[in-house]
Amino acid sequence: MNIQMISSLFVLFSGETDSRRYLPLITAAVYEVMQQLRPEADGSEARLCYLAAAVANLRYVQMFGARETALATYAGNVTRNSDFSHIRFAKQLVLSYRRLCTDLLKEEDFVFTGIRG
Secondary structure (H helix, E strand, O other): OOHHHHHHHHHHHHOOOOHHHHHHHHHHHHHHHHHOEOOOOOOOOHHHHHHHHHHHHHHHHHHHHHOOOEEEEOOEEEEOOOOOHHHHHHHHHHHHHHHHOOOOEOOOOOOOOOOOO
């Protein structure tokens, strides 16, 4: 996968200006996506860059969401981003790109069934 392209997409998704600060996060996302690839899949496929950037963005949003604190205002304390819509959006972005890459990724769902004879 093209780390430069993934870094650029991460900047686009996250709104950050410097992706170098988050290179470990981006590298971990690339590794996560590579672990999900089918053996015959082409790891240089451009769609995977979008998926890796979306995964990195989700981890970024989760990381900062965990650190959310109360914001002091003149009227008292209020929670920042209390609706967590940014986390839902980041998850939806990952799911959208995962659907786009279904032919490249291993099946996640496996169901055991029994048949009586």
